Amino acid sequence: MQRIILILSILLILCLGVGVAFSDHGDNGRKRHKERRGLGEYQVPAVNNPLYQEQCGACHMAYQPALLPAASWSKILANLPEHFGEQVDLSSQDRDALGGYMAANAAESCGCKISRKILKSLRGGVPLRISQTPYILHKHEDDDIPPGAFERKPVGSRGNCKACHPTAEQGQYDDDLVRIPR
Numbered sequence: 448m449q450r451i452i453l454i455l456s457i458l459l460i461l462c463l464g465v466g467v468a469f470s471d472h473g474d475n476g477r478k479r480h481k482e483r484r485g486l487g488e489y490q491v492p493a494v495n496n497p498l499y500q501e502q503c504g505a506c507h508m509a510y511q512p513a514l515l516p517a518a519s520w521s522k523i524l525a526n527l528p529e530h531f532g533e534q535v536d537l538s539s540q541d542r543d544a545l546g547g548y549m550a551a552n553a554a555e556s557c558g559c560k561i562s563r564k565i566l567k568s569l570r571g572g573v574p575l576r577i578s579q580t581p582y583i584l585h586k587h588e589d590d591d592i593p594p595g596a597f598e599r600k601p602v603g604s605r606g607n608c609k610a611c612h613p614t615a616e617q618g619q620y621d622d623d624l625v626r627i628p629r
Contacts, residue, residue, distance in 0.1 A: 489621040491559045496548045498541060506533065508609050510577055511618050512549045513557035516566060518573045520549035526575070561620065578605035592627065601628035 486492070491513035494500055503509045512520060524546050527535040537545070554562035561582075568582035577583055587597075587605065597605050608615040611627050 486559055487619065487621065488560050489619065491557060491561055491618040491620075492552065493616065493618040496545075498544055499548050502535075502537065502541065502545065507606065508616060510608070512552035513554050513559055513562045513618075514565060514577045514583075515553060515580070516555055516569065516573065517550040517553035519575060520553055521546065522573055523575055524549070576606065577608075596627050599628060 491511045494504070494509045494511055499512075500509045515523075523530070524542055527537060527542070550556075554566050565580050565582045568580055568585070574580050578587075596602060596611075602610040608620075611625050612620050613626060614621075614624055
């Protein structure tokens with residue numbers, strides 16, 4: 448009898464171990480990858496490149512590269528002499544360094560849930576603005592967003608993410624953290 452209990456106990460432990468293994472790997476490692484990177488459902492990696500922060504963050508928030516595909520970042524860099532009405536002069540060395548950082552951290556390379564949703568919504572499109580991606584447009588058509596919110600003085604435009612997402616610079620875009628200024 449003790450032998451049967453021992454065998455059943457061992458089988459139970461083995462079954463539980465296999466169940467845990469399958470639950471950790473059932474999503475092809477994405478869950479573990481996300482947990483390892485410490486990213487929540489509505490989060491992308493924060494900008495960690497001083498050159499990018501300095502050059503792009505001087506005029507606007509340094510948007511996380513994971514919010515657009517590499518082709519979009521490449522197109523944006525190619526159009527820097529006429530960057531949304533502003534002339535941006537960069538050395539070829541800085542342009543190459545920024546291009547490498549943006550491509551390595553673009554939506555295709557991130558694996559974050561937001562990045563995957565943005566890519567899926569684009570259907571191969573190459574937008575020049577994060578605010579023009581179908582996924583982001585859809586997220587901002589919410590009934591909770593008051594009419595005219597983007598035109599309010601503290602917000603100014605759809606491109607001013609940190610006006611309503613106080614943790615945007617850290618890459619956190621959780622709906623529960625949104626604060627729309629009056």
